[in-house]
Amino acid sequence: MIDKTVGTAAEAVADIGDGATLAVGGFGLCGIPSALIGALLEAGTTDLEVVSNNCGVDDWGLGLLLAERRIRKMISSYVGENKEFARQFLSGELEVELAPQGTLAEKLRAGGAGIPAFYTPAGVGTQIADGGLPRRYAPDGSVAVASEPKEVRSFAGADYVLEESLRPAFALVHAAKGDRHGNLVFHAAAMNFNPLAAMAGRVTVAEVEELVEPGEIDPGAVHCPGIFVQRVVHAPGAEKRIERRTVHEGSTA
Template sequence: MSSLNKVYASAAKAVADVKSGSSLAVGGFGLAGIPWVLIEALLEQGADNLTVVSNNCGVDGAGLGLLLGQGRISRVIASYVGENKEFARQYLSGELTVELTPQGTLAERMRAGGSGIGAFYTPTGVGTMVAEGGLPWRYNPDGSVALASPAKEVRTFHGREMVLEESIVTDVALVRAAVADKAGNCVFHAAARNFNPPAAMSGRLTVVEAEEVVEVGALGPDEVHLPGVFVQRVVPLTTEQAARKGIEKRTTRGERPAGTEK
């Protein structure tokens, strides 16, 4: 594949060589900006025993929740469980290893991995089980703790205690972009810019599904949120696929009582 043309004909071809036991960084937040098509292609592909690094693990029956529901994920590194009841059930019953990490720390661990930084110090988590250890990573079926987080190194910098956090590098990253050129330079829209860029950076092999694919040179340098050097494969979405925008929780405002309209 030319360095100036990383386009793959389909999501299925782009994830065909993802092996069982792989680690995956997955972009998005809840259902915002997640790589819907790549996740479903991986579901069809059949890889299992996956370690997933993502802000959360989708919801029941959608996003990463599809892989979780079929027992294809063995370990999750995330910042919270969210609205996913199956995620909570598997964790509490001892079927799933879960490494809960502060949200900003998780993003920085991925970004650092992509930047070649082995570890970094942060004040987040000092004085808690994040630094002191003991967070349940895996339970026994009887509810006792089978595996707990280890204590981490804490040092003082500029008069402030900070905890050492290791960076994250994954085998594969799956992300979604609003626009990508054929060389993999990406633009993300609104909330999709949260975890997609650091997830993309952390993958040794990064696959992007793009709502729009343009020619190299169509994006101005100041428009690019993620340089193509971090991307190996680009999957153009159909109009129907690009329009798919799931909503995790819909909240609406009721009608105003009569006589209160402005």
């Protein structure tokens, strides 16, 4: 088996060039590959098309790339926590393709499984299926680019919309543990979009908090097999932030 480890996050993302398409794991700020995002920021990579559930927040995660105008297009499900994201979208600086969360997850999973498209009931009777959903605005506030209508078919008396899968050139993911062969284990809620992004990327780069030797992970505990992962970088000190802290009324926390 091939040792897939690389020395640094910078080395791991060095061949992600301007204009690349990439899937990025995480949900909010949970399970985001912050070390790899930071390496892309330092590299100056720009004009990116990013597939991710959301775009971080204004000062962390993918929000760092967005603030530096490094992202050309986002394919996302939830974008409500980033004011700069809203500003760039409404001013026509950013193209945004919105997808229902389950549909986005299946687009990635299907891409990784080699399935080019699938039918889903999500979005039938809305602009998701009918078209006309704004993707890019003009500076004067008019719609410069709108979504196209999608094929709708009936199965067993119900309508379903055809959605194409996603197969980005690269994927960046964060795992709690990984071995040198690329087998990954995700912790709790960090499971979110990380396994799906890892499957979908043609070249998947995983940052791992704990790097172990092959055989140290019980095969039954592997969440993402190494066949989907091409590079592993040890990132034990990757910073984790809480997106929104809430406490019970009366708590002293």
